[in-house]
Amino acid sequence: MTGRYPGEVDVAVVGSGPAGAAWARTLHENAPDLRVAVFEVGPVLSAPPGDHVKNIADPQARRRAQRASEGPAAEADGEQPPATVDGRRGRPGTFLLGDGFAAGGTGLPVGAMSSNVGGMGAHWTCACPRPGGTERIGFVEDLDDLLDEAERLLGVSAQALADAPLAGEVRRLLGAALDADRPADRRVQPMPLAVRRDDAGRAHWSGPSVVLGDVLERGVALHPETLVERVLREGNGAVRGIAVRDRRDGTTAEVAARTVVVAADALRTPQLLFASGVRPPALGRYLNDQPQVLLAVRLPNEVLAGDGAEDHGDASTAARTAIDGSSGVSWVPFDDDRHPFHGQVMQMDASPVPRPDLPADRPGAYVGLGWFVAKDVRAQDRVEFDETATDDYGMPAPRVHYELTDVDAERLAAARSAITTAAHALGRLIDDEPIELPAGSSLHYQGTTRMGRSDDGTSVCDVNGEVWGVPGLFVAGNGLIPTETACNPTLTTVALAVGGARHVAKTLAHATLDRKDGS
The missing domain is CATH 3.30.410 (Cholesterol Oxidase; domain 2)
Structure with missing residues (x-):
């Protein structure tokens, strides 16, 4: 252990929203011997961790939970947020993009994020329609099986x-x-x-706590209030772990990992890759807000x-x-x-x-x-990151170029x-x-780490979410979706997370057996 962090894990999952939770649950169900740890920049809002805030009966307690999700500015002043920021209106439980929201075109004036265990999944509407027609990702061969499993994990009912x-x-x-x-x-x-x-x-709304099930009680570790600053790599480019900062006291540590899964969100996942020097041509591009x-x-x-x-x-x-x-x-x-x-x-x-x-x-x-x-998806609609300026977390500041x-x-x-x-x-x-x-109102941002059939410069990762040219580095979340969609993306996102996690569970389990056998 290094402070409150393990020195080594098999899989480090960055982000605890629906995609990160699905990765953790699927890894544990398919390979229970793997050491899995989830790292989240925001605090725990509820018991169990990652529950939906709509399940908090007391309105004042619910508002406190929402406020705790609203990023560093909320942490600094502790007051109720203004109704607007520079004329831009946010929603409870989220915080708006900084001054780079419109670096080119109209940008995303109400582009927003959440920082808490459960991510946006603690605040979402819980709508889980299946994609249809051209919304579907044609090269995901087992998509319907994965969507079935996503419905199970999320507890979907019509x-x-x-x-x-x-x-x-x-x-x-x-x-x-x-x-x-x-x-x-x-x-x-x-x-x-x-x-x-x-x-x-009474209705009980599914947050990522439902997706996680009881895996936090059965060995999966959760590390809230932890900023992952970089993905660490070997000289050959392969993943070797993550560098973290404890947001409670500012101390830093490195956690070795055989596999790293970045499931932050469609804006902060490419941000972490950029900060780590992983910058494929499609990173941050094809930004899609419905x-x-x-x-x-x-x-x-x-x-x-x-x-x-x-x-x-x-x-x-x-x-x-x-x-x-x-x-x-x-x-x-x-x-x-x-x-x-x-x-x-x-x-x-x-x-x-x-x-x-x-x-x-x-x-x-x-x-x-x-x-x-469905947005007309184009490479020039993108989020870029500043080499010199930083956001409130000290990470490269986002600069959004976006227009209809x-x-x-x-x-x-x-x-x-x-x-x-x-x-x-x-x-x-x-x-x-x-x-x-x-623009930005949907909160359904997609495409910035899109998956593809091949490494042709138009995608960031393969069908399992593994980043091209960086063995052991996977991405997850809405950013993977490459199609022009109109429906809510969460069900598809969880389905893709299940597919990637099954692949990694099988690969790492076999590697562990080979190591034990001495082969």
């Missing part, structure tokens, strides 16, 4: 909240308007969500009158019928030919994008539609038309026209 008040009527109205000629699996349906109900009917349009609707009175929400009955029924953060979410799936967008529809009472301007005349009366649009193209403008125009059609099917439009959110 039915846990399907009986929420008004959700059935919303789906009926949308389906009547949109389902003609759609494939059966791409029709309007309940959103697959990483959530379960307890015996009392453009979004929103529209609000008031449901017809006849629909509201028939939902039965006033008949609460026992406590279990009351938990199921209240319009709150547990309300159902309906899904309008991506379909290349008929609907090249991803639609989420929910009561505004439960929306992660609040609308305080809407009157509170009836719980559940107002429904928000959100259409995600003419193709994006056409796709957004089509999305505005499609969401308006869907909204008219539900009721009376509240907004004069669809609202386009500023």
Whole structure:
């Protein structure tokens, strides 16, 4: 041991979000003798570590947990964050990119991150749709098997909240308007969500604690409040470990590792590779933030009158019928030919994008539609890193070059038309026209460490996540996704993490056996 850190592990996982948690769980399940340690720059928010903050019942305790996720500025002042930073509005539990958010083009004005055990997975909406059509990564041969396993790890269910008040009527109205000629699996349906109900009917949202299961009790080590400053390499380029800084007291250490997995996020994973001198041509490029349009609707009175929400009955029924953060979410799936967008529809009472301007005349009366649009992915949309300036953690400062193209403008125009059609099917439009959110709003950043079939300069890693030319260095997270997607990326990201971890577990387990046998 070096201070509170081990001197050596088999696998060092950097980042404790859904991807890092999936790596740790899969490694332990497939090769339990491996020494696995997870390193996270932020603090533990909950018991168990990595739980979703929505499961914290007390509002003040939940806000404290969110505040603890909001990076070094929150640590320094301990006060409630301003509603905006230089005119840019952030969300609870996240902190905005610094002054490099728009180094070229519009940038990502509301680009944001979280620093805590569980990462953004402690704050996400838990939507887990399967990718369809061109969203799918064609060269991942076992993708459906991996998606099945990702659903198991995340605890995904399409039915846990399907009986929420008004959700059935919303789906009926949308389906009547949109389902003609759609494939059966791409029709309007309940959103697959990483959530379960307890015996009392209360929803429990899946954070990375659910993905981890009990592996932290069975030997996987967690090291919070630890900044990984560099990946260390041998003279031949292969990985030999990581250099860390204890954020509690500033001390430093080196941890030897046979394999290093960087699962920080789509902005900080390329940052760590850059800081470590690992700079393949595609690093940080193909940055993909899904453009979004929103529209609000008031449901017809006849629909509201028939939902039965006033008949609460026992406590279990009351938990199921209240319009709150547990309300159902309906899904309008991506379909290349008929609907090249991803639609989420929910009561505004439960929306992660609040609308305080809407009157509170009836719980559940107002429904928000959100259409995600596949970005026109280009190499020039990128995050770069400054050789001289640093961020609040002392790492190379990010500089974002990003803008929408003419193709994006056409796709957004089509999305505005499609969401308006869907909204008219539900009721009376509240907004004069669809609202386009500023770049960065999706929090679904992808592509910056994208995987590829070969080392041709357009990708950072192979199908297992191993970085080209750096044996033993793997990347994980949304940054691996190379396709133009509209759907939420977490399910795909966890699936890819499972594939990489299975590969490493098999490889290291065989190497361990060979060493024990003396071969």
